[in-house]
Amino acid sequence: CPKLKKIAFVGAICMSGGTEGMMAANQASSKMVENYKISLMTRLLLRLVYTAISIVLRILPDQVMHFILKSNKDIPKVDQKVVARNVEGITELFRVSLRQGAPGLLADLRRCFGTHAEVENIVRYHYADESKDDLPEIYIHHGKMDVNVPFCHGQHMHENIFHKKSKLISFEHHGHFPLIAEESETYVKSVMI
Numbered sequence: 001c002p003k004l005k006k007i008a009f010v011g012a013i014c015m016s017g018g019t020e021g022m023m024a025a026n027q028a029s030s031k032m033v034e035n036y037k038i039s040l041m042t043r044l045l046l047r048l049v050y051t052a053i054s055i056v057l058r059i060l061p062d063q064v065m066h067f068i069l070k071s072n073k074d075i076p077k078v079d080q081k082v083v084a085r086n087v088e089g090i091t092e093l094f095r096v097s098l099r100q101g102a103p104g105l106l107a108d109l110r111r112c113f114g115t116h117a118e119v120e121n122i123v124r125y126h127y128a129d130e131s132k133d134d135l136p137e138i139y140i141h142h143g144k145m146d147v148n149v150p151f152c153h154g155q156h157m158h159e160n161i162f163h164k165k166s167k168l169i170s171f172e173h174h175g176h177f178p179l180i181a182e183e184s185e186t187y188v189k190s191v192m193i
Contacts, residue, residue: 003134003136004136005136005137005191005193006136006137006138006139006190006191006192006193007136007137007138007139007191008138008139008140008141008187008188008190008191009138009139009140009141009154009157010141010142010179010180010183010187011141011142011143011146011148011149011154011176011179011180012140012142012149012153012154012157013112013113013149013153014120014153014154014156014157014161015030015112015113015120015153016120016156016160017150017152017153017154017155017156017157018150018152018156019150020150020152021147021150021151021152022147022148022149022150023074023075023147023148024074025074026113026147026148026149029109029113030113032045032046033046033109033110033113034113046106046109047103047106050098050105050106051101053098054098054101054105057091057094057095057098058095074147075147075148075175076145076147076175078145078173078174078175078178079145079147079148079175079176079177079178082175082177082178082181082182083177085181086177086181089181090177090181120161123161123162124160124161127161127162127163127165130163130164130165135165136165137165137166137167138157138162138165138166138167139166139167139169139187139190139191140154140157140158140162140166140167140168140169141154141169141171141179141183141186141187141190142154142155142168142169142170142171142179143170143171143173143174143175143176143178143179144170144171144172144173144174145173145174145175146174146175146176146179147175147176148175148176148177149176151170154168154170155168167190169186169187169190171183
């Protein structure tokens with residue numbers, strides 16, 4: 001089985017990096033996910049919300065994306081422009097993430113938004129020993145204007161998880177969506193062998 005040589009993280013979330021600079025909706029999601037295990041009401045509310053979003057997104061996908069853009073003032077102008085040009089593609093990303101239904105989406109959110117994310121702990125364990133030379137090189141691509149996943153998350157991963165095995169590549173005038181939609185060639189090239 002061939003081993004990975006390089007991995008690119010693009011606007012990746014790392015909740016141990018904190019919520020400072022994160023848009024209010026994602027901060028609220030983070031708090032709800034943290035309360036998921038201890039609050040039956042939170043579990044029911046999250047299931048209801050994501051089931052409703054899933055249904056509405058199937059029926060009126062473009063209208064949902066336009067509503068999200070218009071109602072969320074936290075999203076930087078640069079992100080709004082890119083989303084407006086790529087409504088179909090971004091809507092499809094949402095559809096794919098919701099295809100597994102509310103329980104699957106909630107499981108994904110718990111893995112990402114939980115401050116003690118299991119994936120992060122596994123990676124931290126493997127990269128803690130800097131003498132290991134068989135681990136893949138990590139390329140962290142992050143927009144400095146990102147409010148979905150703040151730039152401090154990329155910095156945190158680089159400085160505290162991957163250490164010398166990583167390279168942080170910042171994009172001064174990019175938010176979350178422009179990085180994903182318009183810089184794919186850059187992050188694909190970073191991992192080409």
